[in-house]
Amino acid sequence: MRAARLKAPADRPVGFYHCLSRVVDRRFVFDDMEKERFVALMRECERFSRVRVLTYCVMANHFHLLVEVWSLAILRGGGGASARSIRPDPTSGWTQCHGRGSVGAA
Numbered sequence: 803m804r805a806a807r808l809k810a811p812a813d814r815p816v817g818f819y820h821c822l823s824r825v826v827d828r829r830f831v832f833d834d835m836e837k838e839r840f841v842a843l844m845r846e847c848e849r850f851s852r853v854r855v856l857t858y859c860v861m862a863n864h865f866h867l868l869v870e871v872w873s874l875a876i877l878r879g880g881g882g883a884s885a886r887s888i889r890p891d892p893t894s895g896w897t898q899c900h901g902r903g904s905v906g907a908a
Contacts, residue, residue: 814873818856821867830862839866 825831832840837860844867848854853869 813900816873817871819871821869822864824864828863832860832862832865 841858844855844858852872856868856870858868859866889893
């Protein structure tokens with residue numbers, strides 16, 4: 803698996819990234835209410851991390867995002883977040899409710 807990264811190419815002021823994530827066991831867990839909760843959480847992370855979600859698609863068992871990320875030179879002085887700090891687990895409520903552990907849990 804590729805290492806997480808959040809950076810724009812050095813020769814450009816902005817980078818664009820296609821991000822996706824699948825639900826454990828490829829189960830269908832996102833109903834309409836959970837999709838709304840996911841979008842709200844995504845927008846909160848977007849504001850915190852100073853990236854811009856250009857478009858997204860949330861399906862029953864996975865999601866896609868197209869994200870715009872400004873170069874570090876532009877973000878200096880205002881901060882920005884590392885990729886690790888914007889990795890909420892949108893399925894944590896579902897996994898707790900259904901007695902499942904999260905992927906990678908010890």
